[in-house]
Amino acid sequence: MTQTTLTRIQHQPHPDAGRVLSAGALAFLEDLHTRFDARRLELLAARQERQRRLDAGELPDFLPETAEIRAGSWTVSPLPADLQDRRVEITGPVDRKMVINALNSGARMFMADFEDASSPTWGNCLSGQVNLMDAVRRTISLKQGGKSYRLNPTTATLLVRPRGLHLQEKHATFQDSPLSGSLFDFGLYVYHNAQERITQGTGLYFYIPKLESHLEARWWNDVFTFTEQALGLTRGTIRATVLIETILAAFEMDEILYELREHSAGLNCGRWDYIFSFIKKFRTRHDKILPDRALVSMATPMMQAYSRLAIQTCHKRGAPAIGGMSAFIPVKGDEAANERAFAQVRADKEREAENGHDGTWVAHPGMVALAKEVFDRLMPGPNQIGSGKQADLKVTAADLLTPPAGPITEAGVNTNVDVSLQYLAAWLDGRGAVPIHHLMEDAATAEISRAQLWQWAHHEQRTSDHDTPVTPEGLTRLIDAHTARLSAEQPGRQPRLAQAASLLKELVTQDQFEDFLTLPGYQQLS
């Protein structure tokens, strides 16, 4: 560990540390840590307490104590000019090539992701900050694979997603306690780029992941307000779009916007973590078992209720409601499969635009033009905030809590094992987003796969097509078989696949449900 003279933060060495972890940056991180980390830990403890109540049979509902906020006629602060039109947002990890390609992709926005799409190795976290610093200053370039990469004259507006509240940064400590991953990613980006952003006439824009309550939104709002004061920024320079990607947050959308009203840039429907959260929060309930992952689509009534409620809530408050990510990506070398992938994305984006979303996410530059064409056609203005769409919608707690019916199949079980294994192996390698079977897989999609295996075994489900019981012993055998197959297909990867297999066995066969696969995974990450 290296200790600097000005702060009590210690950190592991790294070639990028000199630039990123400057004395001033460390002092700012220390300030954030000492002011906000104890409350973060209390919020995490409150999640555990809520889980105990859910395990005992309580179901979420709209909060009686905040009824006045829901009934009130407030709005969020007006949006800055460069957040008015967000029709296509590309997302991707903070890898140097991806950052350049995403900024050049033709999308209006780019969300640079320290979260679902990133494996939080020390190297990725620090080089990600360097890449963003260079991108903000427009000096970013790269020569790789015989190609030269640099920014186009016109680029996407940058949004940054820091890690969720549950994640720590073990490579940097304060009095032997790890720093918060959220504060580390947020603090470094804001510290290094605030003045540059102001000079460029724009702001500091964030996506906030995995919130479970409006009290967590309040914590972020306090972090933003303190940061603006500490760095001499005008109130509202920091703007955040909150992902509604937990079942609990779906019941507190108004309250989350209200807490952040001076800093809000709306909400987003993070569908993959939302599905994962549904499994996780209702782990003990036999009436909340989900069918095969492929069947829990945005077209199901439960997911439609969620996305329409997000649109209604945002528009009532003058805020944008951004859609989510279709996992289909272009398929090289198979025209028919490629056409099917594009048709899937088109249908998803049309549903979102027709429902009233103000923009959407794509996972790949190849999908930008398609999503833009759909939103240009169905959303003539910069957004649909004043469109009145979903204004008369009535969503009940039951609408949000009734899972779609459908089978659990042999193929569903096998795909979950295969995808979980391949994803965990990639994540342990330091890659947080990977193509598997022509789908984008990241931490959120992989969470669904491994959580379903646990849920189906824990609740003694049987496959509908072969009547095979899903059991811990059966899953262990299946994981071994898939590991052997993948090891044969991918020479040299056996040790990493074996490591992934061991982690996956633990996750799906243990009695207790593990809240995030990234928590035990991080213990093995360098």
Ligand SMILES: CC(=O)SCCNC(=O)CCNC(=O)[C@H](O)C(C)(C)COP(=O)(O)OP(=O)(O)OC[C@H]1O[C@@H](n2cnc3c(N)ncnc32)[C@H](O)[C@@H]1OP(=O)(O)O
């Ligand atoms: C649930 C959620 O949270 S969704 C949001 C988080 N997830 C993500 O952001 C995933 C984003 N997508 C990706 O990471 C990638 O598209 C992957 C991993 C799925 C596939 O990536 P690849 O295998 O590199 O795809 P492919 O080979 O088709 O890429 C072609 C080119 O597009 C680039 N590219 C692909 N996806 C992206 C992206 N999202 N952003 C920028 N560039 C991209 C590649 O770098 C490559 O560039 P090159 O031609 O200069 O070498």
Ligand SMILES: O=CC(=O)O
């Ligand atoms: O972050 C997005 C999601 O779908 O999860």
Ligand SMILES: [Mg+2]
């Ligand atoms: Mg997510």
